[in-house]
Amino acid sequence: xxxxxxxxxxxxxxxxxxxxxxxxxxxxxxxxxxxxxxxxxxxxxxxxxxxxxxxxxxxxxxxxxxxxxxxxxxxxxxxxxxxxxxxxxxxxxxxxxxxxxxxxxxxxxxxxx
Amino acid sequence: xxxxxxxxxxxxxxxxxxxxxxxxxxxxxxxxxxxxxxxxxxxxxxxxxxxxxxxxxxxxxxxxxxxxxxxxxxxxxxxxxxxxxxxxxxxxxxxxxxxxxxxxxxxxxxxxxxxxx
Numbered sequence: 001x002x003x004x005x006x007x008x009x010x011x012x013x014x015x016x017x018x019x020x021x022x023x024x025x026x027x028x029x030x031x032x033x034x035x036x037x038x039x040x041x042x043x044x045x046x047x048x049x050x051x052x053x054x055x056x057x058x059x060x061x062x063x064x065x066x067x068x069x070x071x072x073x074x075x076x077x078x079x080x081x082x083x084x085x086x087x088x089x090x091x092x093x094x095x096x097x098x099x100x101x102x103x104x105x106x107x108x109x110x111x112x113x
Numbered sequence: 114x115x116x117x118x119x120x121x122x123x124x125x126x127x128x129x130x131x132x133x134x135x136x137x138x139x140x141x142x143x144x145x146x147x148x149x150x151x152x153x154x155x156x157x158x159x160x161x162x163x164x165x166x167x168x169x170x171x172x173x174x175x176x177x178x179x180x181x182x183x184x185x186x187x188x189x190x191x192x193x194x195x196x197x198x199x200x201x202x203x204x205x206x207x208x209x210x211x212x213x214x215x216x217x218x219x220x221x222x223x224x225x226x227x228x229x230x
Contacts, residue, residue: 032216043119043204043222051216059217088156094218098146098210099165102218104158 002027006091006105013112019064019078021108023091026072031093033074034102035066038088050074051096086112116140117205117221124226126195133180134190134224136205144210147188148218149179152202161203164188166210192226200228 006023013019025031032051036044046059048066056066063082067075074091088109094102118137126132138147149161164172164179172179180189192199205221 034218036220041202041225044206044220046217046219049217057217090156090158092158092218094216096216098144098208098216099163101148101160101163102158102206103160107156109156 002093002103004091004093004103004105006108008108009106010109011111013081013110015083015112016080019076019081019085019110021076021089021091021110023074023076023105024072025074025093028093028095029071030096031072032096032102033068034092034094035074035076036090036092038090038107040088044090048076081112083112086110116219117207119205119221119224121224122222124224126192126199126226126228128197128228128230129194131191131193132195132199132226134192134203134205134226136188136190136221138186138188138205138207140186140207140209142209142211146208146210147179147181148206148208149177149188149190150204150206150220151199152204152223154201158204162190195226195228197228197230200226202226 003026034049035047050068090107091105092102145166147164151159162174162177164181176193178191202223204223
């Protein structure tokens with residue numbers, strides 16, 4: 001069966017420090033991968049998605065970047081965190097068919113101080 | 114422009130009663146899929162139900178049903194016989210079928226449901 005791992009669960013980082021959040025998927029190949037951010041009590045904002053290795057689409061201009069160095073690995077990064085980067089980050093994967101749901105990781109709660 | 118709109122930020126519902134959560138969407142693509150997710154306070158995202166744009170019948174999954182009105186571009190979620198465990202945020206999402214959409218899954222702002230005993 002397929003599983004998705006996302007870590008760490010919580011993270012407190014100072015302003016100006018770098019960030020690296022990792023997400024890996026097991027049990028499937030060539031998944032679509034997504035990074036979302038959720039502000040407290042709000043909806044999910046799509047940050048990046050990827051349909052293949054090295055293929056990254058960015059949805060909003062921001063202080064973050066994403067990479068997909070391997071088929072089932074998706075990394076969210078920042079060189080210098082801002083206070084506004086605080087939030088709940090969710091990684092997700094889905095199969096290629098339109099009618100397939102996305103499966104989410106447990107999320108990372110990032111607080112920039 | 115917003116692709117997915119959920120106009121109800123929060124709702125109270127009495128235990129054992131039904132509740133309808135509104136979702137409207139905007140697309141010119143004839144091929145699309147609509148999803149509903151539940152997010153309890155733990156933060157996990159739980160898939161509830163799916164409706165395809167070409168599906169002739171409304172989707173149902175246990176106590177969840179989707180009231181799909183294609184001409185009005187609405188896909189409301191109905192939860193029957195509410196339980197205390199239904200208290201959560203609920204999100205509507207859409208995936209468009211055209212190639213340029215790239216399998217994006219776009220979410221609405223969510224509706225918080227609180228079930229009262």
